[in-house]
Ligand SMILES: Nc1ncnc2c1ncn2[C@@H]1O[C@H](COP(=O)(O)OP(=O)(O)OP(=O)(O)O)[C@@H](O)[C@H]1O
């Protein structure tokens with residue numbers, strides 16, 4: 222299997238704090254990789270490094286055969302990395318359609334073509350019935366789907382999902398799982414941060430465990446859940462499975 | 465293109481628009497008062513200034529408090545070439561727009577790294593510096609300003625008309641062109657990107673938008689439009705000086721026009737210009753002799769409007785409708 226993403230020795234320092242330290246793993250093309258770890262483990266920091274929101278202190282990131290370590294966020298997005306934000310960053314004064322449109326405009330300035338892409342994406346993410354609503358008026362679940370829709374409208378090769386399930390009800394979570402699997406079947410590789418262990422087990426081909434900024438282990442969901450170190454560091458530690 | 469321009473509006477709205485344009489065209493024929501002519505011309509010029517600022521402050525969310533700099537530069541760009549080379553404003557006005565766009569490009573790169581208040585203060589300081597430079601340079605005639613009146617020149621070639629109404633009609637057409645350009649751009653990727661940047665810069669970058677580059681582009685367009693307004697003002701007055709054009713007051717007025725009408729909307733600045741110019745000219749004319757009372761009243765009115773209509777005057781109809789609905793539903797509940 223070809224690797225879509227290769228993270229080598231990723232290290233990010235904020236002042237005296239090592240938010241990420243020496244993290245190395247790959248995401249294969251077409252794979253869904255889950256990232257788990259306690260609060261403050263450095264999961265979002267890792268996403269920010271991959272998406273170019275900040276640059277690494279040390280280490281390298283190769284996406285689709287290209288070294289993107291020093292590239293800026295918009296350049297990485299154009300290469301095919303879509304992302305969502307842990308706290309939805311919807312454009313509240315714009316409609317749902319417009320929120321998705323700005324994603325669709327990445328590959329074309331043609332409004333007609335972009336509008337088709339928007340329609341398609343809204344249907345995929347089950348937002349078509351809300352298309353004329355202001356994004357600020359959406360509920361949490363819809364805002365999370367809108368985050369995915371905006372990223373999907375850019376036709377990414379790799380999608381970074383930061384806790385898309387947090388704050389959702391059980392039914393909403395099931396819908397979200399279905400959506401992630403559907404997106405993956407469309408050929409998009411996915412790296413997803415997830416607190417809910419059931420969800421991680423259902424969707425991921427492999428799971429990456431981070432603890433205090435370091436990589437604890439990479440393995441299949443079964444390997445991860447049966448590893449005693451993981452259990453004590455994360456699962457056992459009074460975990461927030463339902464956060 | 466017609467569809468982009470008019471497609472958003474109902475037949476009723478288009479009819480109202482047409483009526484308003486007709487009124488604007490016959491107004492100057494109904495009066496002989498120079499005060500009224502002056503007011504109408506100022507409204508048109510300030511609409512253009514407001515629309516220019518709005519590209520940057522309204523659509524892109526970068527509030528500049530120093531746009532008087534481009535207003536002044538626009539005036540100098542027609543005044544000085546005329547003084548030194550006898551250049552026609554038909555060439556000088558577009559030159560001024562390009563010049564201001566270049567200035568915006570040069571200063572935009574460093575200045576636009578600043579966010580929010582820092583950006584507002586920095587633009588303000590820059591405009592002040594430029595005013596001092598213009599006041600103190602011999603090349604710009606210093607504080608004396610520039611006198612553009614030339615006897616016996618071709619009125620069309622040099623845009624020097626005896627009848628102020630000619631200025632009004634010409635400027636009105638120019639304003640409509642600026643309006644149409646804004647409307648068309650508001651449907652293009654460029655303006656969607658600006659609004660995305662205003663909404664959230666991280667989200668903008670995540671969909672591949674080069675935030676700093678688009679900010680600079682918005683700043684350039686904004687500067688060019690404001691420069692056009694400055695050129696038109698100078699051309700109408702045929703005299704200007706840096707102390708009256710490049711002050712903080714002017715910068716604030718430009719902001720007010722856009723904010724009061726409806727920030728980030730296509731038509732807001734025109735509405736804002738009508739209200740602000742009427743307010744300031746009428747209060748000045750009727751209360752000006754009581755030393756400053758006009759400014760007090762003017763200030764209070766501005767505060768009231770901004771307090772109660774934060775979305776600008778353009779949101780007034782919606783507010784009224786909301787109020788009526790609430791009243792109606794209360795009455796319904798009482799029954
Ligand atoms: N921009 C920043 N500046 C300074 N410190 C930061 C910054 N971003 C994150 N941190 C710190 O880095 C550490 C890791 O944060 P990160 O957000 O990556 O954790 P996380 O695994 O996503 O946690 P959570 O589950 O709460 O989202 C935290 O201690 C956080 O305070």
Ligand SMILES: [Mg+2]
Pocket residue numbers: 264265266307
């Ligand atoms: Mg996080």
